[in-house]
Amino acid sequence: KAGVTQTPRYLIKTRGQQVTLSCSPISGHRSVSWYQQTPGQGLQFLFEYFSETQRNKGNFPGRFSGRQFSNSRSEMNVSTLELGDSALYLCASTLGLQETQYFGPGTRLLVL
Amino acid sequence: KNEVEQSPQNLTAQEGEFITINCSYSVGISALHWLQQHPGGGIVSLFMLSSGKKKHGRLIATINIQEKHSSLHITASHPRDSAVYICAVRGEYGNKLVFGAGTILRVKS
Numbered sequence: 001k002a003g004v005t006q007t008p009r010y011l012i013k014t015r016g017q018q019v020t021l022s023c024s025p026i027s028g029h030r031s032v033s034w035y036q037q038t039p040g041q042g043l044q045f046l047f048e049y050f051s052e053t054q055r056n057k058g059n060f061p062g063r064f065s066g067r068q069f070s071n072s073r074s075e076m077n078v079s080t081l082e083l084g085d086s087a088l089y090l091c092a093s094t095l096g097l098q099e100t101q102y103f104g105p106g107t108r109l110l111v112l
Numbered sequence: 113k114n115e116v117e118q119s120p121q122n123l124t125a126q127e128g129e130f131i132t133i134n135c136s137y138s139v140g141i142s143a144l145h146w147l148q149q150h151p152g153g154g155i156v157s158l159f160m161l162s163s164g165k166k167k168h169g170r171l172i173a174t175i176n177i178q179e180k181h182s183s184l185h186i187t188a189s190h191p192r193d194s195a196v197y198i199c200a201v202r203g204e205y206g207n208k209l210v211f212g213a214g215t216i217l218r219v220k221s
Contacts, residue, residue: 033208037153043198043211056208088153098142098202101209103155 002027004093004104012110018079021107025072025093032074033101034066037088046089049074050097078109086111115139118199118212125219131186133215135199138180145209146173146184147198155198158184189219 005024013019025032034046045058049068066076072093078085088108092101117136125131135144146158159166159173161182166173170189175182186193199212 035209042213043200043209045208045210048208056205058208090153090155092155100157100160101145102157103147106153108153 004091004102006091006104006107008107009105010108012112013081014112015081015083017081018077019081019109020075020077021089023074023091023104025074026102029093029095029102030072031094031097032068032072033092034074034076035090035092037090046076081111083111085109114213115210116199116201116212118215120215121213122216123218125189125217127190127219127221129189131189131217133184133197133217135182135184135212136180137201139201139210140204141201142204143202144175144182145200145202147200149196149198149214191219191221194218
């Protein structure tokens, strides 16, 4: 069974642009969570989706948004990029709620 | 004070040594996760605990719910165990994880 995939793996953007990151969960998994990892703040929770519904949202500004499609694939969007948005963005999928999370390889975003 | 505290922040060990990494948390949880992250970023879930003890190969994880404390032990450490080990707790609802800062482990041969 294929693992969690994330595209693109690397991305360079400039301030003010927007970006869309994609996450395909393990087949059959219905929950997708997104995390941001930076050297200064470590790992922080962004969003959690289950069956196309956002269940939880972290303490990030409204520039960060996401959605989940009927096939459980998920996207997150960051608008009006800032230098501080440079980070590794990870998604993780679970079969249901309250279960082991399987992480994707991450998308490394650099904002110049 | 962070909700999840890990110690030590850095740990260097000789191959074969017994290693312990500690995690304390201050909130009510439904489960605690131990994660491993190698250079390059990939994260692997090692354990998910809600009580007691779990063992997988040379790795052992324990949790004491009353004391809000968990430990990850590595027996007979090996250089390939070198990685960042991260403790994360999950609240009572949903899948949101709150992470510790991580412990950087280096095992020398």
